[in-house]
């Protein structure tokens with residue numbers, strides 16, 4: 001609920017700065033659709049398909065505010081599979097990686113792409129961390145990794161509103177409650193503020209803060 | 213005062229530098245790909261470096277209100293190492309990225325046949341990708357190197373007005389200016405230019421198409437040299453508009469040739485006071 005809602009093709013087209021950008025966007029989607037219908041032979045490691053070049057160039061052609069949405073739509077239109085998603089993530093700029101993470105729920109059934117989420121959660125780039133804790137992570141991260149993702153958001157200042165299905169996954173999670181309580185104690189001992197979000201998610205666990 | 217440092221290796225600098233640069237007026241930087249002091253041993257090492265220039269470093273810069281772009285290339289020194297040259301085949305996939313505003317640093321180090329090959333190939337890559345080129349001029353045998361560099365650029369498919377010749381000094385500026393290229397000066401303690409010599413060059417050759425950079429890196433260098441040149445210009449009687457031309461409008465015009473320059477700093481999404489960099493990156 002808490003990631004920006006996926007934007008449709010029409011919404012994105014309406015938000016583009018001008019007709020040149022709209023024409024570019026239409027051509028990019030057509031390229032991607034062609035790739036989906038007749039997947040060309042596997043690309044060499046260095047030569048990308050046309051739509052993949054457009055995936056990289058979306059920011060300067062469509063405006064950086066639209067780039068995430070344009071890139072995500074291209075991935076869906078191309079029906080990018082796990083190999084393509086992994087390659088685009090690994091070869092991508094931070095902005096491209098973010099789009100791959102956002103497209104995961106629409107493109108990957110099952111936990112096979114969880115390595116990409118885990119990679120993003122290892123970074124200290126809050127834009128990637130934020131994109132990583134969406135619905136795909138909610139569905140597929142194991143409990144230990146998910147708890148650490150929540151804690152990482154608190155550490156790095158990513159608002160917990162970004163964490164998909166926070167209430168459902170936190171409910172009854174005594175281990176998460178313990179980690180939050182310990183973290184709050186560490187902050188307090190150091191004379192630092194406890195993030196507001198911490199109390200909120202602790203309440204969601206339904207566990208009483210324990211004295212230790 | 214707004215300052216654009218068109219050549220600085222932020223990977224080698226600390227967050228204190230970013231803070232001090234912002235306080236001094238720096239609002240935009242370009243980080244050219246270069247060598248790291250320690251020689252690389254494989255293309256994979258370049259990929260990690262390029263990824264950092266397109267991911268982590270712009271994020272770090274944005275925390276301090278500074279727009280960060282980069283230039284991508286195989287540098288002249290490592291063009292001589294056969295373990296590194298395969299990176300040339302991978303450059304096209306990086307040159308299409310939004311954050312890349314030129315091919316560079318390319319050029320000569322020791323003026324070897326391997327450097328000839330890499331320079332010509334990468335000038336062609338710049339032409340193919342609609343990008344300008346940042347060309348490093350050599351530190352040893354400088355004037356001969358400058359002449360040879362200009363000859364190679366002239367023979368390439370890249371127009372002279374899309375090329376920035378960097379690390380110029382009193383001995384090379386005239387020929388570089390006659391070539392029609394943009395003129396870059398690195399103000400770097402001990403080995404390159406200093407502020408007062410820079411002011412003299414501006415007096416003699418004018419402010420048109422001149423860019424001044426700190427070239428700060430892992431060596432003895434100073435990321436605030438751009439501001440120091442601005443102050444020296446004002447003290448020497450140049451006007452605010454001259455300073456703005458050299459330290460902002462000229463770099464914007466040159467790297468703007470890429471069509472990819474973005475000078476509004478992307479807001480660090482969803483951050484509040486305690487972000488990970490300021491706190492040491494858990």
Ligand SMILES: [Zn+2]
Nearest residue numbers: 244246317427
């Ligand atoms: Zn340099």
